[in-house]
Amino acid sequence: MTDLRTPTRxxxxxAAKSIAAILPPTPLLPVEIDGVTVHVKAENLQPVGAFKIRGGWWRLSNLNEADRAAGVVAVSSGNHAQGVAWAARRLGINATIVMPRDAPQVKLDNTRALGAEIILYDRPGEDRDAVAAKLITESGAALVHAFGDPWVIEGQGSAGIEAVAQLGREPSRILACCGGGGLAAGLSLACPNAAIHAVEPVGWDMVGQALATGDIVNAGDDAPATICDALQPTATKPINLGILSGRAEPGIAVCDDEVRHAQRWAFANLRLVIEPGxxxxxxAALAGKAPLDDSTVIMVTGGNADPAAFAKTIGG
Structure with a gap:
């Protein structure tokens, strides 16, 4: 299904119109960083705690009746899982989610609570896409890819349409947390004149490397551990790279210490609970890795933090 069309503005x-009919806009919060007032888009305040509800809703609401009857399968470490499960419950569609066994317990619990069936796999060790493919072959369910699906990309981009309306103008630049590139691609379509900065964990900057080389780059077996569990796809997809190539700024990579600092900063200055990814x-903004001005929008994309890990981070 993902080969049937190209995502468009x-x-x-x-997608933004459809989402606005069922969900209120998330806040766009002004805050000062290094003497510059920038704007934080608080997607962690979505009903599932992450922006992924956008793509999940737009993809599932566009399924035909036959696909709805067969159900859907998704692969996710947790936030896409919850977005798909939330949309599936609202639309009366059966959802099966392939999730890593080491996913944060809060994400596993929340996905189950939304009514989805969870199939666990070992990370590393098992091929999650192979697990999903087997389920799809057996059931005839539709795959809802976390970032390589045109409807998912459009749904994620709806956050950019909201930000334009809230800011009163198109952002000059948008800093986006990046796993496979679905959000960054959607935002680039939503805001065609904005500079798009894809921010990834060190060693997992597959989108940044793909942008630099012009080809898909796969994470190595020696990729370092990262606290950003939501940002660990092993590679982007051609559909994402095609949208972002020649459009996005060079990729930015952040380390775990910089991410923890951002979590503490957001808690102290915005009263927000943000997960690492x-x-x-x-x-990236706090570390001075991207230029900032008064039309900069920073995407805060998820708040499904493990309570114990978050408490430890906030405690310094």
Missing amino acids: QGVIA GAAALA
């Missing part, structure tokens, strides 16, 4: 606008873009 018109699709992003349609959701704080990557803010980490």
